[in-house]
Amino acid sequence: MTVPRFGLGTFRLKGDVVRDVVRISLELGYRAIDTAQGYENEAEIGDVLQESGLPRAEVFLTTKIKPAHFRREALLSSLQESVDRLRVDQVDLTLIHWPVPNGEVKPEEYLSALKEAQSRGLTKQIGVSNFNIAGLREAREILGDTPIATNQVEIHPYLQNRKLVEFAHKEGLHLTSYMTLAVGKVMGDEVLQDIAHIHGATPAQVALAWAMQQGFSVIPSSTKRANLGSNLEAQNLTLTEEDMARIAALDRGGAERIASPATAAPDWD
Template sequence: MNTTNENTIPVLGAGTFRLKGDDAYQSVITALELGYRHIDTAQIYGNEQDVGRAIRDSGIKASELFVTTKIWTEFLSKNKLNASLEQSLEKLQLDKLDLTLVHWPLPDEVPVQSYVEALAEAKQAGLTRLMGVSNFTIAQTKAAIDAVGVKEISTNQVELHPLLQNRKLTVFLKQQGIQTTAYMPLAYGKVLAEPQILQVAAEHQITAAQVALAWSLQQGFVVIPSSTKRANLAENLAALTVKLTAENMYLLAELDRNDRQANPDFAPDWD
């Protein structure tokens, strides 16, 4: 689970979206007990303090972990970003983030360059080891690359699961050498009721969640599922050992129907 070099993101992490207070704390501390070493949070989740408490109480050294947070839209200006990231570090009880992302792109009238450069300055100031983006379209990712160079964009974290496969974007990211991170890899549990996924799960004698996660992992995506249940956290981690057949992957490829779960009114015009 540990990184193989300084620029590698561990391929399976514990997400914390929608988890607050003790739920967030218990989820993270349980994940760490089970062997997770990649934890994903965000300023807007309101749980960085709980995540930080869990990391502290786990007794695991920060150097053995990979912790990601995301800068919320109101803090993306150059005069706010560093201070907000310093607050995140204080809440997380860390000296430096492993990865910091622009959580959502700003409206088109605000140049991508302005806030991606602000994040690059935070990286240069030593607040984060790696940087990247989230919920960026191809055009917005190109603008980010033009602003700071492709090597500075470690990942684009986007909603991705068998029901929303985002093929144009993932092909583009792969061509650029940018890692795709899949959030909501189980589509709020919707994938768990899909007959084709249940068919593959029965064939391999595994869970539907493990099928969906293995589908992402075998394509080279990072996945960050979340759960408050120890059994589910353990099952998700075990997806690392699942090997789907080419026929399984083909069957799941046919499930794509652009079924997007995260589409707020400020979202970009998706590819």
């Protein structure tokens, strides 16, 4: 199993909105959907998947365990509930959503429980999200021979996470970029607009292509059919070395980080 290079993110999408977005995305050709227990939209996604009539094997489902469920029994039972809400026999990938470095439940417990969930057949693959280099090293020690399918982290042109990316590439660890469009900020960027003009593309497509050309998976989101379709076309865009260098120069480091909850985030690299 591998993590698809392109999928639909569903953060902040709930109720009828997430139903419409998932339905439209599947119609457009999306075949990977990213959700989380904390997004509170698994049931709606499950309903739309059932209504779509698509074979289960054609849609890659990712969910994430929220910190409140990190205790072994809670993790196992909550993942079963996620599977039930999504109306499948198992999910394709389950991630630890945040490391919570100072939490009561230590990585040894929640990562071992996640590994047990995999052995029970609740999830095909396991991984992590928002882990720094130290956290990844610790996770690999705890999991042993069990592969970490991906580390899902914030990466966009203004926060390029270079130390983490270098470590991941060196160690053969896959990364999934979230907030690749910097919550829409890329759309007004002059550099990205210029590159987009050269290629007959959009700034969003340029940002997504930039991430994919580095080997990252991407999970952009939108509530508009036109944007969902346009984002999907980023898979057909190839940037030049000059384009990549121009985007690399946009990096502003941690000052541009968008997601970093004080109680759950690690000490970022």
